[in-house]
Amino acid sequence: MRALTGIWRGKARWLIALMAVSAGASAEEISAADTAWILTSTALVLFMTIPGLSLFYAGLVRVKNVLSVLMQCFALTCLMSVMWFAVGYTIAFGSEGVEQGKYIGDFGNLFFGAITKDSVKGTIPASLFAIYQMTFAIITPALIAGAFAERMRFSAMLIFSVLWLLAVYSPICHWVWGGGWLGAMGLQDFAGGTVVHISAAVAALVAALVMGPRRGFGTVAMPPHNLTLTVAGAGMLWVGWFGFNAGSALAANGTAAMAMLVTHLSAACGALAWMTMEWVRHGKPSVLGIVTGMVAGLGTITPASGSVGPAAAIVIGLSAGVICYFATNFLKNALKVDDSLDVFPVHGVGGVLGTLLVGVFASTQLGVFSGNGFSTAAGIENMGGQLTVQAIGVVATFVYTAVATFIILKVVDMMVGLRVDGDAETQGLDLVLHDERGYNL
Amino acid sequence: MKMMTAIIKPFKLDDVREALQQIGINGMTVEEVKGYGRQKGHTELYRGAEYTVEFQPKVKIQIGISDHQVDAAIEAVCNAASTGKIGDGKIFIAPLEQSIRIRTGETGEEAL
Numbered sequence: 109m110r111a112l113t114g115i116w117r118g119k120a121r122w123l124i125a126l127m128a129v130s131a132g133a134s135a136e137e138i139s140a141a142d143t144a145w146i147l148t149s150t151a152l153v154l155f156m157t158i159p160g161l162s163l164f165y166a167g168l169v170r171v172k173n174v175l176s177v178l179m180q181c182f183a184l185t186c187l188m189s190v191m192w193f194a195v196g197y198t199i200a201f202g203s204e205g206v207e208q209g210k211y212i213g214d215f216g217n218l219f220f221g222a223i224t225k226d227s228v229k230g231t232i233p234a235s236l237f238a239i240y241q242m243t244f245a246i247i248t249p250a251l252i253a254g255a256f257a258e259r260m261r262f263s264a265m266l267i268f269s270v271l272w273l274l275a276v277y278s279p280i281c282h283w284v285w286g287g288g289w290l291g292a293m294g295l296q297d298f299a300g301g302t303v304v305h306i307s308a309a310v311a312a313l314v315a316a317l318v319m320g321p322r323r324g325f326g327t328v329a330m331p332p333h334n335l336t337l338t339v340a341g342a343g344m345l346w347v348g349w350f351g352f353n354a355g356s357a358l359a360a361n362g363t364a365a366m367a368m369l370v371t372h373l374s375a376a377c378g379a380l381a382w383m384t385m386e387w388v389r390h391g392k393p394s395v396l397g398i399v400t401g402m403v404a405g406l407g408t409i410t411p412a413s414g415s416v417g418p419a420a421a422i423v424i425g426l427s428a429g430v431i432c433y434f435a436t437n438f439l440k441n442a443l444k445v446d447d448s449l450d451v452f453p454v455h456g457v458g459g460v461l462g463t464l465l466v467g468v469f470a471s472t473q474l475g476v477f478s479g480n481g482f483s484t485a486a487g488i489e490n491m492g493g494q495l496t497v498q499a500i501g502v503v504a505t506f507v508y509t510a511v512a513t514f515i516i517l518k519v520v521d522m523m524v525g526l527r528v529d530g531d532a533e534t535q536g537l538d539l540v541l542h543d544e545r546g547y548n549l
Numbered sequence: 550m551k552m553m554t555a556i557i558k559p560f561k562l563d564d565v566r567e568a569l570q571q572i573g574i575n576g577m578t579v580e581e582v583k584g585y586g587r588q589k590g591h592t593e594l595y596r597g598a599e600y601t602v603e604f605q606p607k608v609k610i611q612i613g614i615s616d617h618q619v620d621a622a623i624e625a626v627c628n629a630a631s632t633g634k635i636g637d638g639k640i641f642i643a644p645l646e647q648s649i650r651i652r653t654g655e656t657g658e659e660a661l
Contacts, residue, residue: 329600331593386594396595437597450596 172536378405
């Protein structure tokens with residue numbers, strides 16, 4: 109009995125200590141350094157979509173559709189912001205101090221209802237966290253636009269994106285980052301391998317399959333109309349990605365700095381690897397190839413950027429360049445899928461590769477290739493355990509996105525029709541949908 | 550009078566203009582055109598999508614000349630436009646029925 113009381117006393121002391129810690133945590137103060145860095149990162153990630161991704165995509169389409177792509181990215185930026193404010197954020201992150209469900213957040217933050225000037229999330233203002241995450245909710249649907257470029261009705265694109273943000277992006281974001289089941293399992297996805305890249309890319313693939321290829325795909329030449337725009341956009345993406353990955357530390361600290369370093373190295377190696385593949389296999393290194401390899405390297409390091417070291421980043425970047433190169437050729441030439449701007453083979457394959465490689469390179473036992481360790485807090489002690497959780501994250505994101513996206517596309521098709529008619533497609537979306545031309549030279 | 554049409558490599562235009570000026574031909578009309586003959590097109594590759602571009606960019610020169618200038622003009626263009634490589638172009642000579650200078654109303658060789 110005395111022994112039991114002793115144990116109870118011991119436990120009580122531990123409990124009181126724990127309560128003191130959590131009381132301290134709830135009164136956590138805002139860090140000026142962290143806040144400054146996340147403010148900066150927010151601007152960088154918005155810059156990735158407009159103008160980075162917009163220009164990257166705009167250069168890749170034909171001259172008659174350049175405005176339609178710019179318009180899609182710009183309109184999505186506006187519309188996703190409002191939807192994130194209204195419903196998306198609370199589905200993904202719920203409200204502070206409320207125990208979060210496994211699959212979606214609580215609805216205490218509808219219309220940012222629980223966010224005030226003084227509310228805090230971690231060491232930054234809650235309002236800053238909300239807008240930082242908003243920039244992710246903008247770029248993810250915008251990535252999908254590459255798959256249905258040059259043939260989707262503008263109204264259908266808007267409706268699809270709203271439904272997709274609320275039914276696909278926001279829940280998956282909750283699973284991984286908002287206190288949901290994947291995060292609790294110990295999935296390491298630092299900046300969005302599953303949440304952003306796999307979800308966007310699977311949606312892109314499903315959209316390309318459901319909508320069918322562009323008229324004349326495979327017989328008519330559809331070369332990019334202005335690769336200088338694409339290269340300019342690619343450069344902006346690289347710079348903006350520092351905010352995406354290093355900002356995901358949500359702090360100005362060593363994790364953020366290391367994330368920036370590995371992000372940069374992976375981008376460089378992805379670019380070099382893709383360039384080399386083309387040089388060896390086709391005789392010439394192409395400009396489009398080197399920038400596409402850069403995007404592959406960036407997308408692939410994204411989930412790993414908070415978990416791995418610089419030597420691993422070199423391996424991740426090189427493998428991204430090579431594997432995404434083969435995936436792009438395979439999808440286009442063997443499967444004949446018209447994922448117009450190659451969203452799936454670059455972001456999807458890269459996202460899967462990066463998410464899985466975390467399971468290897470997070471290990472602290474790999475010498476120079478070591479990372480920051482497995483998710484021990486979730487009970488993961490070895491590479492097999494981490495790889496299993498990473499694979500579960502990939503499969504869950506893949507399957508849920510594919511099914512939900514398919515249903516959304518069918519619903520939108522019934523509502524307004526997904527595609528413009530054949531004549532409109534031939535004439536070009538700029539004139540047909542917007543009464544404008546990109547260039548009046 | 551003859552109408553001389555020369556299809557040449559674009560970067561040879563200045564050489565040809567100079568050569569014709571030296572034999573006293575002081576006007577020409579130039580167009581940027583595309584075409585192919587023995588010199589075929591080239592292929593372009595974008596992320597694994599390979600396109601064959603059939604037509605080569607060329608420059609087309611048109612000049613009205615008097616009969617006695619024909620041989621000299623042909624020689625001048627041939628010398629100036631030649632690189633010795635495939636794709637140097639062609640010269641066509643056709644009869645020209647009439648020419649009129651719009652400002653003065655002059656006709657025939659006077660108007661060339």
